[in-house]
Amino acid sequence: MGEFELIRKFFQRPVRRSPLGVGDDCALLAPAPGMQLAVSSDMLVEGRHFFADVNPQLLGHKALAVNLSDLAACGARPLAFTLALSLPRADAAWCQAFSDGLFALAAQHDCELVGGDTTQGPLNLCITVFGEVPTGQALLRSGAQVGDDIWVSGTLGDARLALDALLRQHALPPAVLAQARQRLEQPTPRLALGQALRGIASSCLDVSDGLLGDLGHILDASGVGACIDANITRGLLHARRHPLMAALATTRIDACTLAGGDDYELCFTAPASAQTAVREAAQQSATPVTCIGRIEAQRGVRVIAPGGQQLPLRFAAFDHFA
Template structure:
């Protein structure tokens, strides 16, 4: 199978938003009047971001989901994406489920495949996603204010638990492992929540490398600090009852691969946050507060700071 047959067979879609679709040297895309473009790129490399044994259908889902999660963190609505694939070989048995998983999620979010590139090489997937957000309403990392409450959507730490099972450092009951594995391999991008938080939240970030590290991006960009409640944070791990307390807290704070949203909002907006979450069909948990002074502190039930000896994932330090 040649390159162009591969594209035609597995990735050709009817043009919707782009008048050219994926068949020219460039795609043409324009936001609606009064909207700004939101653009994000992510690359997934075999052995670094996913295991070689992953179901290709789940991989197709995940590689787009992690990009949609970036749009969600800005409160942006998806428009389209480009796909670049490096493949060891053009294997139809792999490409068919991969494209099905990818395009099913794209269709669910009305996110059009606009084009891309294919080449031979070690398996790697790079996606650039395009979205739109009303001008001046994007959620940014720089908007947190002292006194804001800190919230997290969904669950964190379960993907890390599944990874540790694969690594052989953790044992979980079969049903618990399968649920954690699903959260690792098929994360849910919180697009609807991000859209609903426009005008409510002050700042947001998607959690990809671990809550501690990604929250740190908000604190640095906003020039503030934060205090977290260790007890509330530990409840973020859905499989937490199967973990020792210390690992439960570690996975919640520094697990990575969660693709949930961490966001700040004023106390007066607490009901609005809950209503936005209910409308988006996702739970949110209040885990702390933004402080005027720098630094990030995690407090136990007695209000004492914990001495944490773990951090978030770093591609070049790990």
């Protein structure tokens, strides 16, 4: 099977938003009047971002999900995406499963594949996603104010817990590992919540490299600091609620919830007066949210344990080149 047959068979679909799509040299996109384009790219590399034996259908889902999560973080609605795909060989079964996972999530969010590239080489996936957001309403990292509440969506740390287990750093009961692994391999982009938070959240980003590290980007961009309640963040590890995980050490829980990557939840700030609006946005988008702390004037992050003492910040966020 050649390159162009592979594209036609697995990745060429009719497009509506672009008069030119897969098969032309460029896709043409135009935002609606009063809208701005939101654009983001992410790359997934075998051995770095996923295991070689990963289910290709799940990989197709995750490749697009991590990009859609960036759109969620700025409050944008998805429009289209491009896919650059490096494959060791043209394996029809692998391509079918991968494209099934990719297009299932794309259809769920009405996001069309409008172009890209394929080449032979080590397995490597790069997606560029395009969305639109009303002019001046995009959620940014730079708007957090002293006194704002700090919120996160969903749960935190289960993806890291699964990764550590798969790397044999600790053992998990099979049922817990299966549940946690789903969070690692099938993240949920919080698009509905991001759009519902426009005009409410003062800053926002998605948690991809660990809560403390990613929250630090908001703090740096906004020129503020933060205080986090460890008792609340520890409760966000979903696996901890399983009866067989009751004895899980707090150091392990903190490592997962405070520094675990691959959660793809939203971390955002909002004025304390907006708590009702935040909860209404959460209800409207069917997305649970939790207030985990507050923004302070003192720079840096303080994590406070249940006894009131400050935890030493020995957890580092993921960094490809650290």
